[in-house]
Amino acid sequence: xxxxxEILVFDNILSLRSxxxxxxxxxxxxxxxxxxGSLHEGHLSLVKQASQHCPIVAVSIFVNPAQFAPNxxxxxxxxxxxxxxxxxHSLDCVDAVFLPKVEDIYPFGIPLDVEKQxxxxxxxxxxxxxxxxxxxxxFFRGVSTVLTKFFNIVQPNCVFFGQKDAQQCIVVRTxxxxxxxxxxxxxxxxxxEHDGLAMSSRNKYLTxxxxxxxxTLFKGLSAIKNEFDQGEKNREILLNKxxxxxxxxxxxxxxxxxxxxxxxxxxxxVDPRTLEELQEIEEEKGAILSGSLYVGKTRIIDNLLLxxxx
Amino acid sequence: xxxxxEILVFDNILSLRSxxxxxxxxxxxxxxxxxxGSLHEGHLSLVKQASQHCPIVAVSIFVNPAQFAPNxxxxxxxxxxxxxxxxxHSLDCVDAVFLPKVEDIYPFGIPLDVEKQxxxxxxxxxxxxxxxxxxxxxFFRGVSTVLTKFFNIVQPNCVFFGQKDAQQCIVVRTxxxxxxxxxxxxxxxxxxEHDGLAMSSRNKYLTxxxxxxxxTLFKGLSAIKNEFDQGEKNREILLNKxxxxxxxxxxxxxxxxxxxxxxxxxxxxVDPRTLEELQEIEEEKGAILSGSLYVGKTRIIDNLLLxxxx
Numbered sequence: 001x002x003x004x005x006e007i008l009v010f011d012n013i014l015s016l017r018s019x020x021x022x023x024x025x026x027x028x029x030x031x032x033x034x035x036x037g038s039l040h041e042g043h044l045s046l047v048k049q050a051s052q053h054c055p056i057v058a059v060s061i062f063v064n065p066a067q068f069a070p071n072x073x074x075x076x077x078x079x080x081x082x083x084x085x086x087x088x089h090s091l092d093c094v095d096a097v098f099l100p101k102v103e104d105i106y107p108f109g110i111p112l113d114v115e116k117q118x119x120x121x122x123x124x125x126x127x128x129x130x131x132x133x134x135x136x137x138x139f140f141r142g143v144s145t146v147l148t149k150f151f152n153i154v155q156p157n158c159v160f161f162g163q164k165d166a167q168q169c170i171v172v173r174t175x176x177x178x179x180x181x182x183x184x185x186x187x188x189x190x191x192x193e194h195d196g197l198a199m200s201s202r203n204k205y206l207t208x209x210x211x212x213x214x215x216t217l218f219k220g221l222s223a224i225k226n227e228f229d230q231g232e233k234n235r236e237i238l239l240n241k242x243x244x245x246x247x248x249x250x251x252x253x254x255x256x257x258x259x260x261x262x263x264x265x266x267x268x269x270v271d272p273r274t275l276e277e278l279q280e281i282e283e284e285k286g287a288i289l290s291g292s293l294y295v296g297k298t299r300i301i302d303n304l305l306l307x308x309x310x
Numbered sequence: 311x312x313x314x315x316e317i318l319v320f321d322n323i324l325s326l327r328s329x330x331x332x333x334x335x336x337x338x339x340x341x342x343x344x345x346x347g348s349l350h351e352g353h354l355s356l357v358k359q360a361s362q363h364c365p366i367v368a369v370s371i372f373v374n375p376a377q378f379a380p381n382x383x384x385x386x387x388x389x390x391x392x393x394x395x396x397x398x399h400s401l402d403c404v405d406a407v408f409l410p411k412v413e414d415i416y417p418f419g420i421p422l423d424v425e426k427q428x429x430x431x432x433x434x435x436x437x438x439x440x441x442x443x444x445x446x447x448x449f450f451r452g453v454s455t456v457l458t459k460f461f462n463i464v465q466p467n468c469v470f471f472g473q474k475d476a477q478q479c480i481v482v483r484t485x486x487x488x489x490x491x492x493x494x495x496x497x498x499x500x501x502x503e504h505d506g507l508a509m510s511s512r513n514k515y516l517t518x519x520x521x522x523x524x525x526t527l528f529k530g531l532s533a534i535k536n537e538f539d540q541g542e543k544n545r546e547i548l549l550n551k552x553x554x555x556x557x558x559x560x561x562x563x564x565x566x567x568x569x570x571x572x573x574x575x576x577x578x579x580v581d582p583r584t585l586e587e588l589q590e591i592e593e594e595k596g597a598i599l600s601g602s603l604y605v606g607k608t609r610i611i612d613n614l615l616l617x618x619x620x
Contacts, residue, residue: 013490017492024334025335025337027335107487107488108436108488117435117436118435118436118437119434119435119436119484119488120432120433120434120435120454120484120485120488120489121432121433121434121435122430122431122432122458122489123430123431124429124430124431125427125428125429125430125431126418126427126428126429127428144430148432148458148489149488149489149490152489152490152491152492153490155492174429174430175430177417178417178418178429178430178459179430179432179458179459179462180323180459180462180463181462182327182462182465
């Protein structure tokens with residue numbers, strides 16, 4: 001039917017490793033895009049970029065238990081494997097999909113209670129405790145651990161991550177350089193819906209009413225960026241623009257009795273190198289402007305880069 | 311003068327990496343022996359074993375700050391580089407020595423106060439807190455972190471560790487399997503002096519009187535192993551043999567007013583897979599019998615394997 005590139009699907013480490021080996025001898029570079037599945041245009045765009053950098057492209061789909069807290073949505077997280085494989089196939093540039101089993105990645109099991117965990121864990125100190133890490137204290141430890149394992153299994157030359165998870169990009173960049181992985185990191189732009197909402201697998205949780213108001217965070221961040229672009233560099237003045245706009249929309253939601261609330265988790269304005277909160281933005285250094293908003297029970301995140309890259 | 315194999319000495323990561331690369335293309339296996347220098351016969355025996363397994367042998371010499379506690383001997387630790395290089399040269403089987411600088415391995419610095427540390431750290435949970443980890447709580451975190459970095463830099467096919475550091479062997483084996491490093495691990499037997507004292511760089515700290523009594527730990531462990539070999543499997547009965555023997559010698563040292571004391575830190579009898587303390591030894595599972603003794607200010611460690619391997 002289709003003459004598209006065949007995708008090899010590996011559900012175990014040994015077979016993936018032996019597939020990988022041939023490209024070492026052939027001296028062909030391998031790009032790797034780790035995902036949790038439930039793929040959207042943001043992921044697909046990363047995969048396309050990967051294929052422009054390397055002749056071989058591997059994608060993993062693995063909902064990583066270690067990055068969920070006990071109160072989070074590990075069980076509800078959307079799993080849409082056959083659709084994901086179809087989407088990847090349609091791109092006509094993916095060579096392999098890695099679908100490991102939890103017990104292969106965590107042979108000692110992975111209890112959500114951290115005190116009961118056994119085995120090797122990796123953390124990036126100094127960049128994992130603030131911003132997203134404040135709301136999700138073990139999130140980046142889970143991310144760093146699973147990526148260390150995946151990097152050793154896939155042995156990619158390049159890896160691709162989305163700007164949407166800005167702090168994750170910084171943590172992974174530090175992980176790679178500090179643990180001396182021989183890997184080049186690339187960051188792809190945040191994919192957005194027509195109204196600006198950052199694409200996310202968790203957007204599937206939103207009801208139609210919630211979806212209408214889910215752009216609130218992006219609107220707040222955009223208002224702040226607008227001020228910054230006009231020359232304002234002071235934290236308080238900048239963030240207040242966002243707080244006001246978001247609070248006004250949250251009030252509208254409350255007054256309309258829509259059956260859910262908008263609740264801001266945080267807005268953050270940090271140095272892109274140290275992730276320390278900034279009082280004044282220096283033009284040459286720039287800043288990462290980010291935030292998180294609860295839309296009903298769904299927590300969405302977004303960020304804009306002020307004169308910097310990740 | 312000598313027609314012995316030339317040793318390439320690398321003091322930076324980039325040049326080591328580019329040396330390493332040729333063997334990937336040539337499909338030649340590389341063995342790696344990480345050391346803290348101050349080499350003795352135990353190290354040399356590991357290096358010889360390494361050369362029997364792989365055509366290429368790399369040795370690192372790096373006193374790793376991350377595995378020393380603030381009260382420990384980081385500054386005093388013996389550094390004997392030119393002698394080390396001579397010894398390695400005399401073996402005629404070493405291809406490369408890696409002498410990284412602290413700032414290359416820890417670009418964020420490595421303050422001994424763990425709260426101030428930044429960057430990526432690795433720990434093996436469940437196997438790092440007992441035995442040596444009880445006396446040295448961050449020791450194995452330091453070991454796991456530096457080895458993860460070294461494994462990514464050297465990319466060895468095989469690594470070699472000494473049985474003398476039994477718990478380290480178990481931790482490293484778990485690190486390798488759990489982080490999925492494509493590395494084969496080998497354990498070499500403990501090198502011993504003519505009187506049984508386990509070889510250690512720290513033996514250099516001992517005065518002649520202390521050296522005479524430093525065999526006390528080995529004697530205690532041997533007495534216990536002797537009971538085990540004769541059929542005794544009960545923890546209390548076995549360990550009491552050791553406690554008694556060591557206490558008798560410690561008493562002798564006190565009575566002779568030698569100006570130092572022998573002080574047992576611990577004796578331990580654990581399951582070789584879980585490192586849990588055992589009440590009864592099961593013949594098929596065996597046990598690791600280990601201990602630590604202060605000889606004056608010098609802390610020595612030793613172990614014997616009861617019907618098991620590492």
